[in-house]
Amino acid sequence: xxxxxxxxxxxxxxxxxxxxxxxxxGASITGFDCSGLTTYAFARAGISLxxxxxxxxxxxxxxxxxxxxxxxQPGDLVFFGYAPGRDxxxxxxxxxxxxxxxxxxxxxxxxxxxxxxxxxxxxxxxARLL
Numbered sequence: 009x010x011x012x013x014x015x016x017x018x019x020x021x022x023x024x025x026x027x028x029x030x031x032x033x034g035a036s037i038t039g040f041d042c043s044g045l046t047t048y049a050f051a052r053a054g055i056s057l058x059x060x061x062x063x064x065x066x067x068x069x070x071x072x073x074x075x076x077x078x079x080x081q082p083g084d085l086v087f088f089g090y091a092p093g094r095d096x097x098x099x100x101x102x103x104x105x106x107x108x109x110x111x112x113x114x115x116x117x118x119x120x121x122x123x124x125x126x127x128x129x130x131x132x133x134x135a136r137l138l
Contacts, residue, residue: 032116
């Protein structure tokens with residue numbers, strides 16, 4: 009599934025919006041951005057999430073970045089921020105699958121994929137919703 013800035017809802021992939029910070033439009037791409045993907049995945053488990061990564065960081069039991077990635081369990085949300093430790097700067101979210109990897113809708117021009125958690129800068133901890 010392709011990355012689409014602003015794409016994805018609780019019902020599945022959707023056409024995104026314009027424009028990402030790099031100026032890429034998702035308006036003609038059906039797919040998911042990071043928080044659209046997590047919204048969809050958790051809706052399948054009956055859990056409603058807000059639309060943005062920063063808002064999603066306020067849900068569930070937080071796992072502090074200082075606890076390290078070893079504190080994560082499969083199914084946890086994984087957050088990334090411009091200033092780790094300050095939730096207001098969270099810009100990205102993925103779903104931890106174990107073994108140091110996450111399901112990730114990383115950026116315009118990419119597809120939803122498995123990535124190491126370390127593939128994104130600014131690890132800001134996680135949240136356990138399940």
